[in-house]
Each structure stands twice: as structure tokens, then as C-alpha cells.
Amino acid sequence: MENMLETAMGYGMTAYEVALAWIIDPANWVQFALLVGSYLAAVVITRKLNPKLTQLLTPTQGNDSLLAKVRRFVLLFLPLLLPLLAFGLTAIGEQVTRSIFGSGEVIAFGKRVFLFLAVRAFVRDMLTDPMLKALGKTVLVPLAAIYALGFLDPLLLWMETTIIPLGNMSFSLLGLLRFLVVASIMFWLGRWSNDQSTAIIEKQEMRPATRQLAAKAAEIAIFGAAFLVAMNIAGIPLTSLAVLTGALGVGIGFGLQKIASNFVSGVILLLEGQATVGDYVELDGGEAGTIVRMTARAAILETYDGKWIVVPNEDFIVTRVVNYSDSGSANRYDVSFSVSYDTDINRIPDIVGPAVAALDFVLDQPEEPDVELDGFGDSGIDFVVEFWVNGIDDGKNKYRSHVRFAIWNALKDAGIEIPFPQRVVHLKGAAPALPE
Structure with a gap:
């Protein structure tokens, strides 16, 4: 019991000496004062600038020009003004204290805290996409908090040395995290680019089938490029996927024949334009309805009574199809x-x-x-x-x-009679006597 008490007292004395040394060090007080002053200056400047910037960047209602869109986009960054301004002023103060006293740990910690506040404001106030907001809350904000506490470098070193085996391939924990983050961002960029390209293609003067084919080709190209970029940034060599692609080829050759056939049939339909969205078609199997959607695997027909029929694309190629409204005829x-x-x-x-x-x-x-x-x-x-x-x-x-x-x-x-069904009845022999 006495040994434990002596050990606790030793730790207490050490902490007391460290705290006393920190308190009596004028460099620490100067750093703390510069830190508080930087924050207060940032608050004052932000209160002055925010109304003016808001008025300057807010376009008139109903203005949808390119300049108006740029101004609205820049306006989204106003919540970051306070923490980033405090971060910048604190960085200047850190340079001053390091040049005078040769140290700046206190103000450097405050600078990292301001950066954490900027990251948290970015995730909370600026990100609206659900996927990006979830990514920011689960990855970006925790990493910023760890960086503010000064533990980011040891954590990254541990993640870099932690290897995860996966068959013939192996990944570091840091590489896996980097791949997930980059893949999520690239997928979001690919989805956004696909929406923009689809909107542009829809405005072009071309046949509906050609528009759909162009949109599908753009979608495949965008997401294919996003996948390759994500693999490259994450540091995963494409040669390591040789086994996976080989297995995928065998799967397509055996188990995915129908899917591959329907995909190729869908491309042929889009190229030929024999049946497209809006056409009323009738197949040999008895399926009939208006094509409301064409996917890579099947076409969706809507019947008169509102039911949807999913017809594989292959049926449009190998069977007889009657199109009642091809090309608006x-x-x-x-x-x-x-x-x-x-x-x-x-x-x-x-x-x-x-x-x-x-x-x-x-x-x-x-x-x-x-x-x-x-x-x-x-x-x-x-x-x-x-x-x-x-x-x-x-x-x-x-x-x-x-x-x-x-x-x-x-x-x-016109006084013309529309006849109703009539029958003439001939009776053979004497007519029967009617009862009195």
C-alpha cells in the first residue's frame, strides 16, 4: 500500500513540475495570448465581412446564368470563413513565436483545433449528398480530431504497417482505407458526371434510341474511368486483378450466358432503334404494352391496366415483335x-x-x-x-x-335504322289451338 502511495505521489510531483514549468514559461503565455487574440480577431472580421459577402454573392432571384451559379457556389463556403480565418491568423502567430522563442507547441495545437472546426463545419453545413455526408462524419471528422490531438502520424504509421492478406493479394490497412475513401469520392463524381452528361444528351436533337445509347455509353465510360482512377490512386496494381477478371470471364461463359446475351441484345436494340421508349409493342409470347424503360438486361412494358411486364432484351431479337408506334407512324x-x-x-x-x-x-x-x-x-x-x-x-x-x-x-x-338481330320462324303443320 505504501509503495502504491509513493508511486502516485511521484507521478503527481512530476505532473506538478511540468505544469509549473509550463505556467512560468513566458513563451507559453505569449502563445496562448496570440491564440486567443487570433480567434477574437477572426470573430470580429467575420462579423464585418459576412453581411457584405452575402449581399455581394447573392444573385437576383430567377437568375440562372453561369456567373449566378458560380456566386451561389462560392456562397456555400461562408460557414468556413471563421475557422479558416482563425487558422490563418494562428499560423502567422506560430511563425512569430517560433522565431522569437524557438517553440510554438501551444499555438500549433490551437491551429490544429481551428482546422478541425473548419472540417466539422464543412461536413455539417456544406455537404448535402447523403453519401458524402456519411463519409465525412465517419472518416474526415475523426481524422481531423486525431490530427488536432497530434496522434495522426503514429496512427498512419500503424495503419501502414498493418497488413491484411486477401488470397494472392495483400493490402495495408491504410491502403484499404485510402481505397474506400477514394472509391466513394470517385463514385460520387462519376454519378454527378453521369447526371450532367445525361442532361446534355437529352437536349440534343437525335432519335430516342440514339440518346439512350449515348447515355449508356457515357455512363459505362465514366464509371469505368472512375474505377481505374480509384485503383491507381489507392495504389492497387491492376495486374493483381488478373485472377478476379479470369474468374469473371469463366462466370460469364457459363453461369451468366443469359445476362450477357440480354446485354448484347439491349445494345443491338439501341443501335437499330426497332423498339424504344414510348413504343407500343406486342410480342409472340402475348406480352403487349408501352415500353416505359429499357435497361441493360430487359425492357419494361406498361399494360393498359397499369401493370408492368419485364421482358428480357433477347426476346426482342429472337422472336417476332409487332411495333404499333415505331418512329411515331x-x-x-x-x-x-x-x-x-x-x-x-x-x-x-x-x-x-x-x-x-x-x-x-x-x-x-x-x-x-x-x-x-x-x-x-x-x-x-x-x-x-x-x-x-x-x-x-x-x-x-x-x-x-x-x-x-x-x-x-x-x-x-339521317333517319337510317340500325337493325337489331332478327329471326324468322316457320311453323310446319296446323297451328296449335289456343286455350279459351
Whole structure:
């Protein structure tokens, strides 16, 4: 017990002597005073500059010019003004104390703290993307805190010497962390670049299939380049991936045949433009609907009742596909109707044709509405009217329904009877006597 007490007293005396030496050292007091003064000066300067910079950098409402976008972007950095200004003033003070006293540990610690505050403000106030904000909170802020405490160099040395084996490859813990950080940033840059390139491509005058192909090619090129840059920055040699790429090739050759086939079929569809987003198609298997999306593996069809059908791209290549709206071409429909045998059928084309042509969705090219005699039915004389429209007759466009309304009204106005089914019954023999 006495030995423990003596040891504790020894540690206490050592701490007391260190604290006393620090207190009576004028260099430490000067550093502390410069540190406080730098912070107070930064606060005063920031309060003066913030309103003026905000007014200068805020563009007028509704201004979307390039200069306005640059000003809005620079305005985002205002939360960093205070800690960075304090960091800069403290760095000047550190140079002064080192030149006069030959030491500057106290003010150097304060400078690192200001840098930590700048990093924390950057992550908290400037980063809006969820992935980058999570990366900043889990990696950037802890590293800045460790740097402020002065433990960053020993930590990096330990991570550099800690090796993680992975099959024929091995990575240091620092290299793995560097790869994760760089890969996350490059993935974010790739996603941002892909969004920008897609927006630019969508504004170009080209066929929808060509636009989709260009967007897919840009996406593959951007993320491929991002992957290679991330591997290079992280210090991972591409030759170390030879085994992985070989296994991937074997997997594609055996287990991923359908995926590879659908991917190639999707590229062919985009190149040929035989079917693209917005077309109404019908396949041999009975699938029918409007193409609402085309991916690398399949096309998604939306039916009249809102259901989505996922059709592999290969089916568009190896089976017969009927495209009702390729390149916005017109489609022809027909509607059948009947009139009674008492009707002067020579009047029917002049009555029904103009009534159908008057509908706003009926085209006069490539042909005007055509009324044809279709046959002599059991109950009446059968006619059919053929007409052309842009689009297809689906749940949104009730073309045939509107045409039937027009035919009914035109025949009623002309006093022509639309027959209902009739049957003639012949009775053989004497008629049965009716009961009294």
C-alpha cells in the first residue's frame, strides 16, 4: 500500500513540475495570448465581412446564368470563413513565436483545433449528398480530431504497417482505407458526371434510341474511368486483378450466358432503334404494352391496366415483335356497323365518311376515312369504316368508341335504322289451338 502511495505521489510531483514549468514559461503565455487574440480577431472580421459577402454573392432571384451559379457556389463556403480565418491568423502567430522563442507547441495545437472546426463545419453545413455526408462524419471528422490531438502520424504509421492478406493479394490497412475513401469520392463524381452528361444528351436533337445509347455509353465510360482512377490512386496494381477478371470471364461463359446475351441484345436494340421508349409493342409470347424503360438486361412494358411486364432484351431479337408506334407512324383502325335492308346503301358513304372525318383525331393522310360495304348479314347490311390516327387505341385514347358514337349520331340524324338481330320462324303443320 505504501509503495502504491509513493508511486502516485511521484507521478503527481512530476505532473506538478511540468505544469509549473509550463505556467512560468513566458513563451507559453505569449502563445496562448496570440491564440486567443487570433480567434477574437477572426470573430470580429467575420462579423464585418459576412453581411457584405452575402449581399455581394447573392444573385437576383430567377437568375440562372453561369456567373449566378458560380456566386451561389462560392456562397456555400461562408460557414468556413471563421475557422479558416482563425487558422490563418494562428499560423502567422506560430511563425512569430517560433522565431522569437524557438517553440510554438501551444499555438500549433490551437491551429490544429481551428482546422478541425473548419472540417466539422464543412461536413455539417456544406455537404448535402447523403453519401458524402456519411463519409465525412465517419472518416474526415475523426481524422481531423486525431490530427488536432497530434496522434495522426503514429496512427498512419500503424495503419501502414498493418497488413491484411486477401488470397494472392495483400493490402495495408491504410491502403484499404485510402481505397474506400477514394472509391466513394470517385463514385460520387462519376454519378454527378453521369447526371450532367445525361442532361446534355437529352437536349440534343437525335432519335430516342440514339440518346439512350449515348447515355449508356457515357455512363459505362465514366464509371469505368472512375474505377481505374480509384485503383491507381489507392495504389492497387491492376495486374493483381488478373485472377478476379479470369474468374469473371469463366462466370460469364457459363453461369451468366443469359445476362450477357440480354446485354448484347439491349445494345443491338439501341443501335437499330426497332423498339424504344414510348413504343407500343406486342410480342409472340402475348406480352403487349408501352415500353416505359429499357435497361441493360430487359425492357419494361406498361399494360393498359397499369401493370408492368419485364421482358428480357433477347426476346426482342429472337422472336417476332409487332411495333404499333415505331418512329411515331400512324395506325389504321376499322369499325364495323350495320344498316337495315330498307336503307338506300348508296347514301351510307356520304353520311358516315364526313362524320368520321370531322373527329379531331382522325387523319386525312395517308388516307381519308373510307366506308366500305363488308357483306350482307342475317339482320342487316354490314359496313366497315377505316380511318387513320396518330397513336394507338388504348385506355387513354378511345378512338373506336368515339367513332362509333359519331356513326350512331350520323345515322340517327339521317333517319337510317340500325337493325337489331332478327329471326324468322316457320311453323310446319296446323297451328296449335289456343286455350279459351
